[in-house]
Amino acid sequence: MITVHHLNNSRSQRVLWLLEELGQPYEIVRYERDPATMLAPAALRAVHPLGKSPVVVTDEGLVLAESGAILETLTELYGHGRLAPPAGTPGAVRYRYWLHYAEGSAMPPLLLKLVFDRMEKSPVPFFVKPIVKSIAAKAKASFIGPQLKTHLDFMEGELGKSLWFAGEEFSAADIQMSFAVEAARARAGLDDSRPKLMAFLERIHARPAYRRALERGGPFALG
Secondary structure (H helix, E strand, C coil): CEEEEEECCCCHHHHHHHHHHHCCCEEEEEECCCCCCCCCCHHHHHCCCCCCCCEEECCCCCEEECHHHHHHHHHHHHCCCCCCCCCCCHHHHHHHHHHHHHHHHHHHHHHHHHHHHHHHHCCCCCCCHHHHHHHHHHHHHHHHHHHHHHHHHHHHHHCCCCCECCECCCCHHHHHHHHHHHHHHHHCCCCCCCHHHHHHHHHHHHCHHHHHHHHHHCCCCCC
C-alpha cells in the first residue's frame, strides 16, 4: 500500500487529496511541526535526506519527494487517464506548466512574504528592532508586494480563459496549484477583488475528495 509521510499544514495535504480523487488506498505516517520554529521534525530525515514532507513510498518501494513530481508520478501510475489531459494535446502542455509553476514561480514570493512578516515580529534587541522592521517593510514594498500582485493578476487572468488551470476539466494541476492559492489567501491579501481565484477556492473546497483528505490528514491552516 502507498505510504504518505504527512506533515501537518504542509504540501503533503495535496498528496492525500490526489489519492482520494484517484480512489487509491494509502496509509499515513504523521509528523507535527515544531510549534516554535514551524520546522519539520528530524525524524523525517530517516525517510528522505532533506527531511521535508511530502514523501511518498509506493507499492513498489519507490521513494518519491517533491510534491509536483509526486502528483505527476502518482497520476501516471494510478490515474488510468484521469486527472491529466491526453499526452500530445495543448491541454497537456498547460497541465505540465501549472504543475511546475506552482512551486517554481508562485510559491517563492509567498515564502518571502512569510519570512519577512516573521522577521518583523521576531524578538530582537530594542535598539535593533527599528532597523529590522525597516528592512522588512522595504523588501515587502519594493519587491515582494509587486511580485505577489503580478502573480495573482496572472493567475486570475488565466482562470478567465478556462474553468480550471489546465482547461475545462479538473486535473492534478489544480491540486498542485491549490497550495499556492490557499497561501495567497492566508498571506498575500487574496480576496474578492480577484473573483476567479476565490471561486476556484470555493470549487475545490466543495469537492468530496478534498473534504475526505482533510478528514484523514487533519485540519489544514496556513499562517
